[in-house]
Amino acid sequence: MTAVGAHPPVAEPGDVAMVLDSTTGVDPDPGTHKLIDRVLELLAATTLAAITLILFANAVLRAGFNSPLGWTEELVTGLMLWLTMLGFTLGVRRRESIAIRAFVGRLSVRAQVWLRLFTDLLTAAVLLHLAWFAYLYVTTFGDDPVPYLRLPSGFFTAALPVGALAAALIVLFQLPGCRAAILRQIEEEQP
DSSP states (O other), X not given: OOOTTOOOOOOOXXXXXXXXXXXXXXXXXXXXXXXXXXXXXXXXXXXXXXXXXXXXXXXXXHHHHSOOOTTHHHHHHHXXXXXXXXXXXXXXXXXXXXXXXXXXXXXXXXXXXXXXHHHHHHHHHHHHHHHHHHHHHHXXXXXXXXXXXXXXTHHHHTHHHHHHHHHHHHHHHHGGGHHHHHHHHHHHHOO
């Protein structure tokens, strides 16, 4: 039980994607959320390292031996799509989206919570819409091979429905922690 006017405990910035226990206001399993973040970070870092190594190797082969690899553009473009969606998903998990708080910060906490709930539901709906049409695109054109690698293009374009669906689910799972996130944001903005 918290005192009248006291706020429930607020999570650390890395533990934002949480579901709060309705009685204690505490995240029941913060370890799982950190594990998910670490896995996403590892996948993103590995993808970025692969892109860097492929581009470096191609530059060395082009400059030093006049023998560039023709398939690097296809592979790097496809990996960039996955890297973008991994980064987007991480940003959603950490609630690091671009927000204009000049107007919203003047509202009461209750109004801010309702506004956040509305925008999060709208965001989830847009992401689910994107995921559906991206899925249709992948199922329609995903079997087409890319010219050099001869891999199905769906190997790369699957990043769109997977990333959009993952982000939508994260937004929906974060809804119960909306009030705690707003209170933390208010505390951070105070001098």
